[in-house]
Amino acid sequence: MRLLLVEDEPRLARSLSQGLRAEGYAVDVAGDGVSGLEQALSTSYAAIVLDLMLPRLNGYRVCQQLRRAQNPVPVLILTAKNGEYDLAEALDCGADDFLSKPFSYVVLTARLRALIRRGAGGRPAHLxxxxxxxxxxxxxxxxxxxxxxxTGKEFGVLECLARRAGQAVPKTEILDAVWDSAFRGDLNIVEVYIANLRRKLTTAQADCTIETVRGHGYRLTP
Incomplete structure (x- = not known):
């Protein structure tokens, strides 16, 4: 599941992206509003974590332009501001939730999970x-x-296969869904996680299996 983090403070962006990746999310990072908007419009994200005070284009305008483009992605605003008018403006611009700095990382991840549940767009809550x-x-x-x-990455790979159960999913699609755009490693890393998942499913005596589709990818079937 892929997230976009738009945050111009390097230390906070690094800390948040590392924490979210440890949770199993693929995380793309943008350091200004224009780059964030371009990425949000060109890539499908489960949710966006958006700072308000950004260079080039502030978070209010980013969110507003996303909604004008009829992009329904859930948006969680992060800001050092905490006044009721700031909250009202963020929500009026199309944000779904608002979290003031400093914030609890536990609360951030819980709110993200809630946004992703609500923003599933008709997808089943459980696979x-x-x-x-x-x-x-x-x-x-x-x-x-x-x-x-x-592990977080194992969950991501299994989720990707479960969303398309019965269909062959190419390695490249699994990589795109589970690893963020900064990943420059070997495509065969997917094989390592598939092997781990097969072992764990077998140990748990699960009534499903991950098949290899030669020359294409993998398929999860009952």
Whole structure:
């Protein structure tokens, strides 16, 4: 699941992006409003974390232009401002939620999960394949009634396959969905995570399997 973080303070951007990646999200980072708007309009994101006081184009205008372009992506505003008029203006510009700095990282991630649930756009809240259930918003996976413990990247790969259960998903699409745009590693990293998932699904006696589709990618089937 891919997020966009638009934040011009390098230390905060680095800290937030590292934390969100550790949660299993792919995170793209933009350091100014114009770059953030361009990325938001050209790439599909599950949610955007947007600072208000940005160079070149402020967060209010970024959000406003997104909505004018009929882009429904959930937007969480981050700001050092905390007045009621600032909150009202952010919401009037089309933001979905508002968090004042300094903020709790636990609260930030909880609000992001809530936005992603609400902004699913008709997608199922839970993905089910055999006795495997994947809850993308809660980042939780179960086999029957037992929780399947996965790393963030393992969860992302399994979610990507579960969203297209029964279909062959190319390695490149898995990489795009789970790793952010800054990734410059080997495409075969996907194979490592597929092998880990197969082992964990087998250990859990899950009623589903990940098949290799030669020359194309992988398919999750019951």
């Amino acid at each position: 089910t394949v055999g006795d495997l259930t994947v809850d993308p918003a809660a980042r939780r996976c179960t086999v029957g009634t037992d929780q399947l413990r996965l």
